[in-house]
Amino acid sequence: MEIRLFNNLTRQKELFKPIDPNxxxxxxxxxxxxxxxxxxNARALVVADLFHRTLKALGYNxxxxxxxxxxxxxxxxxxRVRGIHPKEHADEFIRECAKDMDYLGMLPATATPTVSETMPEIIQMIQDLITNGYAYTVKKENGAEEVLYNVPKFADYGKLSRVQLDSLQHGIRVESDKEKKNPSDFVLWKPAKPEExxxxxxxxxxxxxxxxxxxxAMAKKHLGKTIDLHHxxxxxxxxxxxxxxxxxxxxxxxxFCNNWAHNEFLNFGSEKMSKSLGNVVTIRDFVNKYSGHVLRQILLSVHYRSKLDWTEDSITKAIGEVERIHEFAHALEIVDAKVVDDMKETNEVKKAIELIKAELANDFNVPGALGVFFGVIKDFNRHSKEGASAAYLKAVMEVAELMENATGLVHQNPKEVLASLNLARKNLSGAGTNSSEEEIEKLIAERKEARATKNWGRSDEIRNRLNELGVVVKDNPDGTATWTYK
Ligand SMILES: [Zn+2]
Structure with missing residues (x-):
């Protein structure tokens, strides 16, 4: 199937042609x-997962x-603040990120390299840049050296972002770093500070x-010198x-790369959401309150190249959509086929499969695909009550599978998803503001029980869950336990 992607190198939608056809x-x-x-952060993660899933669903490795x-x-x-090794801190949050990605329904990537494990390749690439005349070293204190990239040496600089090097050179304030040959030069390697x-x-x-x-360095190590898509x-x-x-x-x-894709921002209110604005909502907070399914639905309901406004209405709308999709998925699991002639309806569904693929192949147009999908759901809800044939149900099943594989918006276990929406609605209405405290009290009582029966495995599980909820438990000498938020 032909895929057309908006390529930011050319600022045009183009036929996507990987170097290796498959x-x-x-x-x-x-x-x-x-x-x-x-x-x-979740939008970039989910958009990358969408690209990964859709390309696979459309037949690529x-x-x-x-x-x-x-x-x-x-x-x-x-x-440093925690008094632990930086690797320990970073690894802890790699595990937390991986959990968030699971909650968001993301497929595992082929490789998830870290900087610390890629050091030989990074150093080699910096050496290559020095050898090729694009990087230079500057002496620092204690004989250590800094390596800088000589930006004006690279004639194509600005070809993606369209920045003009001349205006860039003048626009940058003169920094204290006087050894820089050009204001736009950037650091490839920096000397260690003793306290780091x-x-x-x-x-x-x-x-x-x-x-x-x-x-x-990572792209070269895992994918080779020229890649097809960068996001x-x-x-x-x-x-x-x-x-x-x-x-x-x-x-x-x-x-380096033939196609560049960038997702737009998430707007929190009317301003770009960022920690500095104080609009902090972690993925984990959101997942605990409304579920990862709702977050994924919000993030994919708008085309990746459009700005996405983050409002309470978007949560309400997404809860309704997740419900419609999973009530359908559940009904599809339990419906029995009848002997009826519904060739016309079946052909409509088969057409819908092609339409959904065409929407996804058109620069990953999920809103377009969802429009067709909701049409199939509406038709199914009516037709399955009248009695639907095995052929019709098979075609509908294929639609559901396509949406599951390509977008991750249909989940394997619809009943579980539907159950999670009760809590989401309760939290949205505000009626559930105490529900997390109720859960904490319940967990602490359960933990006490587990410790009393020496069920250490369960006790550890509960401690981890409490930790996720940001709760610290203190065991008192009299056998009672008190808790506070971290
Ligand atoms: Zn990068």
Whole structure:
């Protein structure tokens, strides 16, 4: 099936032609693991999962790589505050991110490399850039060296983001770093500071990489020198993706990526949602209150290249849609076929399958696919009451499977999904504001019971669940337990 994708390199919708006709090499920039992810991060994750699923559902093999940035200033700082090794801190939040991705119904990626495990490849690529004349070193204190990318050396700089190098050079404030040859040059390797507690040996002394080089090195390691599709949030286009192109093409001497896709922001109120605005809602908070199905439904209900307004109405609407889809999925499980002639209806459903595929092949148009899908559901609800043939039900089943595989918006266990919506509605109406406290009290009582019967496995499980809810339990000498939020 022909797929047309909007390619940000050309700012046009184009026929998607992977280098290898049956295989898509796909890279998406992943999260920095210093804390729980906020809802704003979820859109990029779910959009990458949509690309992965849809390409597979439309017949491609997909090698999908999404990184974890586990070496970063924020991680070093958080670990220092906690008095633990930065790797321990980063690994803890890699596990939490992975849980969030499960709640969001994401398929596992082919590879999820970390910066710390990719260090030899990162160092090699920086060396290649120096050898090829695109990077230079600057002496710092204690004989350590910093490595910088010489941006004006790369003639194609700006080809993705369309920034003009001249205006860029003038626009950047003169930094204290006087050794930089050009204001736009960026760091590939920086010397370690003694208090940071995590560094690597390199030809330039102990240090760690700048942010941009990791994606270039990981893409090459897992996918090769030229890839078919690269994705990230639109905020990453400049400078991150521009710098990835500059690094990869200068080091490898060939094109880095043929198609670039960027998802738009999530708008919280009318402002871009970010932690600095104080609009903090973590994915975990949202999942505990409304479920991952509802979050996925919200995130995919708008085309990935459109801004998505985050409002209470979007939650209400998504709950209704998740319910409609899973009442249908449940009804489809239990309905019996009748001997009737419904060839006309069956052909309509078969047409719908092709229409859904066409919508998805049109730059991943999920809203379009959902429109067709809801039409099939409406038809099924009416027709299955009159009595539907085995052929009709088989075709409807195929629609459900296609939507499940390509979008993840249909879940395997509809009854479980429907049950989760009761809590979502309760929380949305505000009637359930105490429900998490009720759950905590119940868990603590259960934990007491488990400890009394020496059921340590269950007791540990409960402690982990309480930890997820942000609760600290204190065991008192008299055998009672008290709790507070962390
Ligand atoms: Zn990246």
């Amino acid at each position: 295989l898509v090499r796909f890279y998406s920039c992943g999260p920095t693991t210093y804390n729980f992810l906020h809802v704003g 997909v090698k999908f790589v999404r990184n974890y940035t586990d070496v970063d200033d924020k991680i070093l700082e958080a670990a 507690g995590w560094s690597w040996d390199s030809p330039w002394g102990k240090g760690r990489p700048g942010w941009h080089i990791e994606c270039s 990230g949030g639109v905020d990453l286009m400049f400078p991150h993706h521009e710098n990835e192109i500059a690094q990869s093409e200068a080091a490898n001497g060939c094109p």
